[in-house]
Amino acid sequence: MIHVNQDVFYLSTQNTSYIFRVSQTGHLESLYYGRKIPFQNDFSFLGNNLRTGYGNTVAYSQADTSMSLEHLRLEYSTFGKGDYKEPSIQVEHPDSCYVSDFKYRSYEILKEKYYPAGLPSSYGDKAETLLVTVHDKALNADLNLYYTVFETCDVIVRSCKLINKGDSSFKIHNLMSAQVDLPPQDYTMLTFDGAWIRERHKNEKTLSCGTYSISSNIGTSSNRHNPFFALKEPECTEHNGNCYGFNLIYSGNHMARVEVSPHNITRIQNGINPFEFEWNLEAGQSFDTPESVMTFSSNGLNGMSQNMHKFVQDHIVRGEWQYKERPILVNNWEATYFFFNEKKILKLVDEAKSIGAEMFVLDDGWFGKRNNDKCSLGDWYVNTKKLPHGIDGLCKKVNAKGMMFGLWVEPEMVSPDSDLYRAHPDWAVTTDKYVPSQGRNQFVLDLTRDDVCDYLIDAMTNVFSMANIEYIKWDMNRHLSDIYSRQSGAHMGEFFHRYTLGLYRILDELVKRFPKILFESCSSGGNRFDLGMFCYMPQTWASDDTDSLERVKIQAGTSYGYPPSVIAAHVSGSPSYAAMRASDIENRFNVAAFGLLGYELDVTQLGKFDKSAIKKQIAYYKAHRKLFQFGKFIRLTDCFKSNVTYWQVVNKEQTESVLFHHINRHQVSEQTPYVKFAGLKEDSMYSVIVRQQGLSLKTFGEIIPSKIPGVEEDGALYTKVTDTIGLKTEKQSISPVSGEALMYAGFLPKLQFNGGGFSLTETRFMLDNSSRLYLAKEEAKQ
Numbered sequence: 001m002i003h004v005n006q007d008v009f010y011l012s013t014q015n016t017s018y019i020f021r022v023s024q025t026g027h028l029e030s031l032y033y034g035r036k037i038p039f040q041n042d043f044s045f046l047g048n049n050l051r052t053g054y055g056n057t058v059a060y061s062q063a064d065t066s067m068s069l070e071h072l073r074l075e076y077s078t079f080g081k082g083d084y085k086e087p088s089i090q091v092e093h094p095d096s097c098y099v100s101d102f103k104y105r106s107y108e109i110l111k112e113k114y115y116p117a118g119l120p121s122s123y124g125d126k127a128e129t130l131l132v133t134v135h136d137k138a139l140n141a142d143l144n145l146y147y148t149v150f151e152t153c154d155v156i157v158r159s160c161k162l163i164n165k166g167d168s169s170f171k172i173h174n175l176m177s178a179q180v181d182l183p184p185q186d187y188t189m190l191t192f193d194g195a196w197i198r199e200r201h202k203n204e205k206t207l208s209c210g211t212y213s214i215s216s217n218i219g220t221s222s223n224r225h226n227p228f229f230a231l232k233e234p235e236c237t238e239h240n241g242n243c244y245g246f247n248l249i250y251s252g253n254h255m256a257r258v259e260v261s262p263h264n265i266t267r268i269q270n271g272i273n274p275f276e277f278e279w280n281l282e283a284g285q286s287f288d289t290p291e292s293v294m295t296f297s298s299n300g301l302n303g304m305s306q307n308m309h310k311f312v313q314d315h316i317v318r319g320e321w322q323y324k325e326r327p328i329l330v331n332n333w334e335a336t337y338f339f340f341n342e343k344k345i346l347k348l349v350d351e352a353k354s355i356g357a358e359m360f361v362l363d364d365g366w367f368g369k370r371n372n373d374k375c376s377l378g379d380w381y382v383n384t385k386k387l388p389h390g391i392d393g394l395c396k397k398v399n400a401k402g403m404m405f406g407l408w409v410e411p412e413m414v415s416p417d418s419d420l421y422r423a424h425p426d427w428a429v430t431t432d433k434y435v436p437s438q439g440r441n442q443f444v445l446d447l448t449r450d451d452v453c454d455y456l457i458d459a460m461t462n463v464f465s466m467a468n469i470e471y472i473k474w475d476m477n478r479h480l481s482d483i484y485s486r487q488s489g490a491h492m493g494e495f496f497h498r499y500t501l502g503l504y505r506i507l508d509e510l511v512k513r514f515p516k517i518l519f520e521s522c523s524s525g526g527n528r529f530d531l532g533m534f535c536y537m538p539q540t541w542a543s544d545d546t547d548s549l550e551r552v553k554i555q556a557g558t559s560y561g562y563p564p565s566v567i568a569a570h571v572s573g574s575p576s577y578a579a580m581r582a583s584d585i586e587n588r589f590n591v592a593a594f595g596l597l598g599y600e601l602d603v604t605q606l607g608k609f610d611k612s613a614i615k616k617q618i619a620y621y622k623a624h625r626k627l628f629q630f631g632k633f634i635r636l637t638d639c640f641k642s643n644v645t646y647w648q649v650v651n652k653e654q655t656e657s658v659l660f661h662h663i664n665r666h667q668v669s670e671q672t673p674y675v676k677f678a679g680l681k682e683d684s685m686y687s688v689i690v691r692q693q694g695l696s697l698k699t700f701g702e703i704i705p706s707k708i709p710g711v712e713e714d715g716a717l718y719t720k721v722t723d724t725i726g727l728k729t730e731k732q733s734i735s736p737v738s739g740e741a742l743m744y745a746g747f748l749p750k751l752q753f754n755g756g757g758f759s760l761t762e763t764r765f766m767l768d769n770s771s772r773l774y775l776a777k778e779e780a781k782q
């Protein structure tokens with residue numbers, strides 16, 4: 001709801017309110033953001049009253065010498081009029097003056113949501129948008145501030161548009177998407193940082209006077225610092241307390257900054273990274289910022305995450321696959337890398353089919369003469385040595401076996417050893433001034449150029465039309481360097497943003513041309529895991545790291561801002577090539593099940609034990625797929641702080657839930673903790689049943705062979721026994737049990753292995769880096 005009363009703007013969602021007003025000086029003054037409070041005619045009791053008038057404070061105007069912009073909590077701050085915190089807008093007038101002063105001009109409640117030009121954005125028919133225009137007289141520019149209210153997910157989306165109304169151009173050095181100035185309060189900032197194979201690990205910093213920022217300068221949103229971040233009050237936990245979440249619908253260089261001023265105002269800003277950004281705004285032209293997303297929850301970090309999850313599902317992801325259950329796939333990358341031919345692929349497809357997978361994805365290496373990563377990016381024609389019947393021939397065979405077919409591409413790149421580069425060396429992002437640096441032996445194509453974007457739209461249209469391709473993995477495997485466009489008239493301060501706009505134009509067109517394809521974005525795993533990409537592609541490969549222990553952290557970190565329905569998670573071979581850590585096939589599945597399940601290992605080489613386990617895993621996932629992919633996700637514990645991780649997914653009706661219980665290191669001679677569910681109906685009765693997993697006899701090492709004469713630990717007989725014995729983990733079911741009991745008392749899992757005296761069927765062998773899934777189901781009412 002949006003309500004405007006004289007000079008006060010009151011925005012509310014189901015559980016939050018956001019209020020600001022026009023100050024006496026004509027600036028927009030923030031009054032409140034937090035738990036919902038009712039509208040009332042006078043909110044002046046929320047206004048700032050700090051005044052000094054002495055010392056070295058700069059008064060905004062001689063009309064009131066005690067009033068300084070430094071003391072106001074501002075909606076959008078400028079530079080040069082007395083507010084010394086970081087500004088949200090920095091412009092350079094034609095005469096090189098850097099001062100600006102935007103003051104209230106008008107407002108309008110828009111009938112339709114505003115969509116920033118050329119950028120992906122949130123959407124929603126019922127969302128109301130408030131437009132407030134502020135104006136700078138000297139610059140002759142309007143700044144439109146847009147606020148769209150998404151009531152049911154407690155999200156407000158903001159963006160700005162700067163319009164040059166004068167006769168000459170001026171420069172933009174910085175234009176943030178949003179600013180929130182919060183009143184004095186202690187906060188901890190949560191950011192999600194990492195690197196390749198270690199994406200989105202949660203980091204917490206207690207904020208005190210000073211500035212803290214996260215950003216990207218590599219050309220994509222990056223694995224260094226995800227654009228999502230949060231602020232929580234000190235006592236806020238996963239389940240209780242006040243916190244804010246922020247994100248940006250943008251895939252290029254971003255920046256988020258939190259400044260705690262010496263006067264105790266906490267200023268939050270996010271937007272395009274001002275680093276190396278300088279935009280020339282011609283007379284009559286305008287510049288749109290990406291949308292900034294903000295939410296508040298008084299129900300702890302889970303409340304905040306669930307707001308964001310609902311927002312992503314309902315107002316970011318769109319099209320055919322928005323709410324559609326995603327297929328279980330087998331991808332050949334970690335099975336074959338570049339070394340495959342049709343015969344090998346068809347063997348994989350047969351096995352994929354036999355374990356119950358629904359789609360086969362052919363990864364890198366199918367085009368040009370690509371037998372390694374040193375060539376052929378850009379040459380998007382089939383390597384007929386590997387695939388004599390082409391992609392179409394292969395796809396038909398895959399379809400004939402009753403499976404969907406998907407394909408990998410990396411369109412934004414060009415290998416120096418490629419026909420494309422030989423024909424168009426000027427299309428690569430390089431400069432003659434330096435020997436251009438390569439990343440994974442490749443250059444980036446200059447997407448700031450229209451001709452390159454047009455070419456890519458055509459090239460990819462050809463690729464996607466080659467066969468009945470139902471899924472595309474769109475990869476991007478290097479950061480940008482040697483930033484320079486060889487296009488005449490190009491201005492390098494605009495390069496990064498124009499690259500992102502070029503990418504969006506390509507994606508927009510291709511998604512329109514191929515509305516049925518399920519697109520998965522990827523950038524060496526999760527190097528471009530952001531809301532901008534999710535506007536085109538409903539899912540992203542979360543990380544190249546599929547080591548189960550690492551994945552617990554990666555998926556948990558990701559879950560703070562993003563729902564399981566966008567997180568692609570695969571079971572790979574053991575030991576994991578990323579961590580060189582072995583883990584059992586069941587644990588790898590349990591972790592991957594809390595995302596979009598796939599298998600990325602040589603399924604033709606599976607032993608009997610693993611194959612039988614995988615078949616059962618896929619059947620279990622299919623039976624609960626909607627729950628895993630679209631259920632409400634709850635973090636019961638914080639895996640960054642604890643040895644034990646509990647996650648849960650609960651369906652909308654609260655009749656079904658799966659709880660994931662994982663331990664990093666199991667502790668002997670210790671009482672097993674009770675397992676407690678959340679999010680169930682208090683007054684309903686449930687049954688709880690553990691998923692019985694395959695238990696490899698090899699788990700017992702020499703403990704068992706030593707008891708059987710003639711059987712050696714690594715011997716063939718032992719392997720045979722292991723494969724055929726069909727040993728399972730403990731059985732446990734509890735029924736009936738009330739929702740209240742499950743949530744407040746919990747239940748005790750079967751006795752954990754604790755040295756000798758165990759029973760193969762009764763003891764719970766939950767060893768280092770292992771897990772269980774417990775399914776709770778509402779029982780029919782008598």
Ligand code: DGJ
Pocket residue numbers: 333363364408475477522523524525541543544
């Ligand atoms: C990086 C991706 O993250 C991998 O999954 C795989 O597709 C390779 N690229 C292929 O080159």
